Amino acid sequence: MEISLTEYKRCDVVTVNGRVDSNTAPRLEEALTSIVDAGRFKIVIDMTNTNFVSSKGWWTLIETQKKCKRYRRGEVVLVNVLPEIRSSLDMVGMGSYFQIFNDLTAAVASF
Amino acid sequence: MKTSSFPGRYDSLARVSEFVVEAAKDAGLSSEEVYSVELAVDEACCNIIDHAYGGEGIGELKCSVIVDEGKLTVILSDRGRSFDPKTIPDPKLNVPIEKLKPHGVGLYLMRKLMDEIKYEAIPHRGNVLTMVKRKRKDAA
Numbered sequence: 169m170e171i172s173l174t175e176y177k178r179c180d181v182v183t184v185n186g187r188v189d190s191n192t193a194p195r196l197e198e199a200l201t202s203i204v205d206a207g208r209f210k211i212v213i214d215m216t217n218t219n220f221v222s223s224k225g226w227w228t229l230i231e232t233q234k235k236c237k238r239y240r241r242g243e244v245v246l247v248n249v250l251p252e253i254r255s256s257l258d259m260v261g262m263g264s265y266f267q268i269f270n271d272l273t274a275a276v277a278s279f
Numbered sequence: 280m281k282t283s284s285f286p287g288r289y290d291s292l293a294r295v296s297e298f299v300v301e302a303a304k305d306a307g308l309s310s311e312e313v314y315s316v317e318l319a320v321d322e323a324c325c326n327i328i329d330h331a332y333g334g335e336g337i338g339e340l341k342c343s344v345i346v347d348e349g350k351l352t353v354i355l356s357d358r359g360r361s362f363d364p365k366t367i368p369d370p371k372l373n374v375p376i377e378k379l380k381p382h383g384v385g386l387y388l389m390r391k392l393m394d395e396i397k398y399e400a401i402p403h404r405g406n407v408l409t410m411v412k413r414k415r416k417d418a419a
Contacts, residue, residue, distance in 0.1 A: 187292075187293060187296075189289070189292045189293070189321055189325075190289040190292060190325050190328075191289035191290050191292055191293070220296070220314075220317065220318070220321075222292075222318065222321045222322060222325065223322060223325075223381070223384045223385050223388060224325065227381050227384075230376065230379060233376060234376055234377060234379075237376065250314075251311070252310060252311045252314035252315075253314070255311060255314075256314070256315070256318055256388065256392070259388065259391050259392070260370070260372060260384055260387065260388060260391075261372030261373045262372070262379075264373065265376050265379075
């Protein structure tokens with residue numbers, strides 16, 4: 169899994185390429201924690217090239233969403249989630265916790 | 280039947296995935312069905328590492344695949360601790376996000392994603408988990 173971070177004026181974009189599983193999720197958690205610890209709570213996760221997310225990966229995103237939504241200070245949104253991944257997310261009822269965009273520009277503009 | 284053994288560590292998960300995904304494609308499953316298999320197997324392997332062995336680097340994961348036309352059987356075995364699946368309740372979902380907890384999500388996913396699951400605890404030997412996924416007849 170490769171992560172890249174881009175800071176914009178109103179949000180941060182985290183691009184996640186590859187697999188998010190128990191092996192790689194800690195690195196994603198570290199990246200998201202660094203953003204939240206810096207006091208930034210509006211985060212776009214670009215999943216255009218994310219090909220797998222296990223429940224460990226989703227928990228990392230959920231924990232970050234909890235922190236961002238607290239006090240209504242921000243949120244985590246997702247972009248370009250593969251249909252199969254979206255389906256598994258909905259299966260565990262977690263789809264409702266994230267806004268999902270089909271376009272990165274629209275996701276960034278939503279903030 | 281093809282069998283491969285993997286060290287019980289998280290860095291084995293990608294290789295286990297490759298192994299079962301190839302078999303799922305050979306069985307003619309759709310891309311969504313292949314992903315379901317990949318995810319269910321990943322969740323099962325994590326449960327073996329976390330709970331059967333109690334951590335990484337303690338034991339091995341043995342994975343066998345049986346490919347039939349339109350049907351894949353995956354058998355995972357380990358030599359770790361056994362458990363009673365009936366004691367693991369379904370996770371509480373569709374609750375306010377602050378109340379969401381991770382316990383039981385892996386097992387719940389496995390049950391929803393696969394068509395059949397059979398778990399056997401073999402006294403003094405370990406555990407065998409058999410999962411089956413069939414191609415949907417109306418799927419492309």
